[in-house]
Amino acid sequence: MVGSLRAAALLACVVLCALLLLLISGVQQFGAQLYADDEEVLLRQLKERRRERNDPSGGESRLLVDSSGSTEAHLDEMGCEALVGMQALEVLGSGYTKLVFKASLSGGQSVALKLVNEQGIDMKKCLEEFRDPEGCRELISYKLEKEMILLRKLQHPNVIKLKGHCAGVQGGRGVEAGRLAIILERGDPLQMIQLLQSPWEDRFRVCLDLVRLLHFLSRSPLGSIGLLDFQPQQFVTVSGELKLTDLDDGSAEETPCQTDADCTLQFPQRNFSVACSAQGSCERLNEKRNIYNAYRYFFTYLLPHQAPPRLTHLVDHIMNSTGELKADVNQTLEAFEHILHLYESGLHLDDIPASILRDYTVMRGMGTSGAVEYRCWPSYSQQGCLLSVHGAKEAAHICNSHSQCNSFTLTGQKTWTGRLLASFKSNFSHLVPDETSEVYVKKSPSS
Ligand SMILES: Nc1ncnc2c1ncn2[C@@H]1O[C@H](COP(=O)(O)OP(=O)(O)O)[C@@H](O)[C@H]1O
Ligand SMILES: *[C@@H]1O[C@H](CO)[C@@H](O)[C@H](O)[C@H]1NC(C)=O
Ligand SMILES: *[C@@H]1O[C@H](CO)[C@@H](O)[C@H](O)[C@H]1NC(C)=O
Ligand SMILES: *[C@@H]1O[C@H](CO)[C@@H](O)[C@H](O)[C@H]1NC(C)=O
Ligand SMILES: *[C@@H]1O[C@H](CO)[C@@H](O)[C@H](O)[C@H]1NC(C)=O
Numbered sequence: 001m002v003g004s005l006r007a008a009a010l011l012a013c014v015v016l017c018a019l020l021l022l023l024i025s026g027v028q029q030f031g032a033q034l035y036a037d038d039e040e041v042l043l044r045q046l047k048e049r050r051r052e053r054n055d056p057s058g059g060e061s062r063l064l065v066d067s068s069g070s071t072e073a074h075l076d077e078m079g080c081e082a083l084v085g086m087q088a089l090e091v092l093g094s095g096y097t098k099l100v101f102k103a104s105l106s107g108g109q110s111v112a113l114k115l116v117n118e119q120g121i122d123m124k125k126c127l128e129e130f131r132d133p134e135g136c137r138e139l140i141s142y143k144l145e146k147e148m149i150l151l152r153k154l155q156h157p158n159v160i161k162l163k164g165h166c167a168g169v170q171g172g173r174g175v176e177a178g179r180l181a182i183i184l185e186r187g188d189p190l191q192m193i194q195l196l197q198s199p200w201e202d203r204f205r206v207c208l209d210l211v212r213l214l215h216f217l218s219r220s221p222l223g224s225i226g227l228l229d230f231q232p233q234q235f236v237t238v239s240g241e242l243k244l245t246d247l248d249d250g251s252a253e254e255t256p257c258q259t260d261a262d263c264t265l266q267f268p269q270r271n272f273s274v275a276c277s278a279q280g281s282c283e284r285l286n287e288k289r290n291i292y293n294a295y296r297y298f299f300t301y302l303l304p305h306q307a308p309p310r311l312t313h314l315v316d317h318i319m320n321s322t323g324e325l326k327a328d329v330n331q332t333l334e335a336f337e338h339i340l341h342l343y344e345s346g347l348h349l350d351d352i353p354a355s356i357l358r359d360y361t362v363m364r365g366m367g368t369s370g371a372v373e374y375r376c377w378p379s380y381s382q383q384g385c386l387l388s389v390h391g392a393k394e395a396a397h398i399c400n401s402h403s404q405c406n407s408f409t410l411t412g413q414k415t416w417t418g419r420l421l422a423s424f425k426s427n428f429s430h431l432v433p434d435e436t437s438e439v440y441v442k443k444s445p446s447s
């Protein structure tokens, strides 16, 4: 009891401290001098932003105007009232522009709150240049507002879900004016290091989700969208599913051009050239940039290593066609879905004979206890050797290839593809009744 009170007090303090910091930083800047020239530039930028927001024609602004012409809340979205009584703010992540908190709403739902990062690089740069905290806050809030509107228009399983927003105090021009918070489905920031150590199946899922996202973005309601800041930090996972969360610097414009020479894609390792269309824009440059970025930030790290032996030629083909930009996003998606189909259906295992199971005695409705475990990599469990299999045949094939393996148990647990988790063991002391599993024991054990 005392412990939980203390924890609550601590959390309250964390929340307060965070808010105080934000407020203080805002107030401190009020004293700053304004420089006339800078002020003009800032005012011009602000005017442009305001015009973009209000004028439906031309440029990026068409992104921001709903069919109804408004940027107001939609009826089914949460508003400020949803945040009343929320608890347990903790920072989930931050970037140049935005700060993201985890919050538990009074109904028990856990969400992410995204705000302008008052300590971020964007704000610092703006303040250095213009010394106008209110103007800078408005300018940067605009990015958050743009993101909110994009999230409404680009709904997809691999884009984070917007649940609503709270615009703070309306109308004022002061500390509160720009305090927009958008309410998002909560995810887990993508941890590349952790992902590198996960089973291939989970890494493949992230890449497949990414390609599904890029396929959608290439033909989105707003045109073909290029992600200009394409890094793992811009994504989170929700129950293992990849979702894009940072949308503020997507571009829906294809680069204008006069000749092919105006259409080059430059990366540190590779340059590509793209054709300039008769309409004077670089043909599908956004799609191509996205594919190559997927290759260099995701596929190279996640896809080839530990791929199932019978699928490596297909994986290698994807690596080559995306790394050379030989395949468009449709072809890339097809190649990924084909791998998924083989992997789920077990068709790639056709050449393993069913007779392989003759070497094993099967006991259905049984599990084991007192097991002598051994470790393998990459296992779903730290202690033993737990791998996904299509069925008993593939498990027997794996067991035969591990010198320590004398038995395996097909558990009732499934991975995201519907494959079964199988636990491989050296030996065990007892069989125990277990409705959900089957034990296979080698008839002639290896030593
Ligand atoms: N819905 C979310 N759930 C969990 N973490 C999130 C969520 N959205 C963003 N984050 C984390 O917050 C960080 C900053 O958010 P982001 O939108 O990328 O801001 P910025 O535009 O400043 O880069 C992200 O890198 C990510 O780790
Ligand atoms: C890409 O093009 C730039 C500009 O033309 C050039 O400086 C750079 O060396 C090229 N990089 C590669 C890897 O070819
Ligand atoms: C693609 O394959 C070709 C031919 O084998 C090879 O020269 C090239 O380096 C490969 N490219 C990538 C990005 O893997
Ligand atoms: C990609 O696939 C979509 C259907 O999913 C189709 O409408 C579109 O024309 C295809 N694009 C190319 C370049 O083949
Ligand atoms: C497995 O364990 C049993 C009982 O614990 C033991 O009698 C047997 O010799 C072991 N078999 C192997 C192959 O280690």
Ligand SMILES: [Mg+2]
Residues within 6 Å of the ligand: 095, 096, 233, 234, 246
């Ligand atoms: Mg970001």
